[in-house]
Amino acid sequence: MRVGLVQLTVSDDPAANLPQTLALVREAAAGGASFVLTPECTNLLSSQREHQNAVLHHEEADPTLAALRTEAQALGVWLLIGSLGLKTNDPDGRFANRSFLIGPDGQVVSRYDKIHMFDVTVSETEAYRESAGYRPGGQAVLADTPFGKLGLTVCYDVRFPYLHRALAKAGATILTVPAAFNHITGAAHWEVLLRARAIETGCFVLAPAQTGFHPEALGKGRRTHGHSLVVAPWGEVLADGGTDPGVVFADLDFAQVALARGRVPSLTHDREFTGP
Numbered sequence: 001m002r003v004g005l006v007q008l009t010v011s012d013d014p015a016a017n018l019p020q021t022l023a024l025v026r027e028a029a030a031g032g033a034s035f036v037l038t039p040e041c042t043n044l045l046s047s048q049r050e051h052q053n054a055v056l057h058h059e060e061a062d063p064t065l066a067a068l069r070t071e072a073q074a075l076g077v078w079l080l081i082g083s084l085g086l087k088t089n090d091p092d093g094r095f096a097n098r099s100f101l102i103g104p105d106g107q108v109v110s111r112y113d114k115i116h117m118f119d120v121t122v123s124e125t126e127a128y129r130e131s132a133g134y135r136p137g138g139q140a141v142l143a144d145t146p147f148g149k150l151g152l153t154v155c156y157d158v159r160f161p162y163l164h165r166a167l168a169k170a171g172a173t174i175l176t177v178p179a180a181f182n183h184i185t186g187a188a189h190w191e192v193l194l195r196a197r198a199i200e201t202g203c204f205v206l207a208p209a210q211t212g213f214h215p216e217a218l219g220k221g222r223r224t225h226g227h228s229l230v231v232a233p234w235g236e237v238l239a240d241g242g243t244d245p246g247v248v249f250a251d252l253d254f255a256q257v258a259l260a261r262g263r264v265p266s267l268t269h270d271r272e273f274t275g276p
Contacts, residue, residue, distance in 0.1 A: 001147050004028025005208040005228040005248045006038045007241040012046035012216045014055055018064055020245070022071055028247045029075040035147070037080040037208040038068075040097070040114075040155045040180045044085060045214040045222065049133050056095060058087045065100065073106030078145060082178025082208055083114065083154050085134070094135040099152050099178060101143045109145070112152035113137025116160055122184045130156075140166060148173040148254060151203070155179040158193045158207075161200060168201035169267055173257045175203045179224075180210040186225025191237065198231040202261035204252055205231040211243050233260035 043064040072079040097114040117131035151167025211226030228241030230250035241248035
């Protein structure tokens, strides 16, 4: 199966971002991808909560979701919308960071709300508190498709191996890790984390990413790492999207899942222990 990972450089304007996203989804389908994936924060990257509140929508009214569902149906492809920022009915007004799997009929097959929030200080001048604006999810999600079971994760989730192991033990053969990975942590950790998750689980790892500088009308903007990756179950990098917006393709041979797991069957070697 051919996959197409869409690499984006979005701004804080969902309406301006959508045409670029649609164009690259079409490019991926034209290149033969039957499964197309977009990054985390496909509709916008913004650090300003007031601005987010002004431009974001609830799921049922979100124009990016509606347009991408229509496009998936028109192209006849499976589409992972890496995530969208969406309004919720939470009393504290926090948003959801929600990933969607869309079928070739345009219907939503699965939803996943990012569990682990990016609350970090990466340097003396750069800190993030994702949980201030977004509320974490609490449910791991496994999605059924004709080409296998998908374990859905988002960005910072990649640092928590137990989530990916649980998804693999529940039947996942593909793990999706759409991201808007910080440029500092990305340079140090992005590839090794993704390869580790693939090696530990014997899964394909598909990680479409944001890239470059993301301007904000009311903020200083931010930089993301890029390098959308496709990693095989044995840990080889099959495709790397570099640092420019575009589409990166890879052809997946699912026999590699059984081969990797047969050589090192660590998913069957759990043992109970006490302590520390």
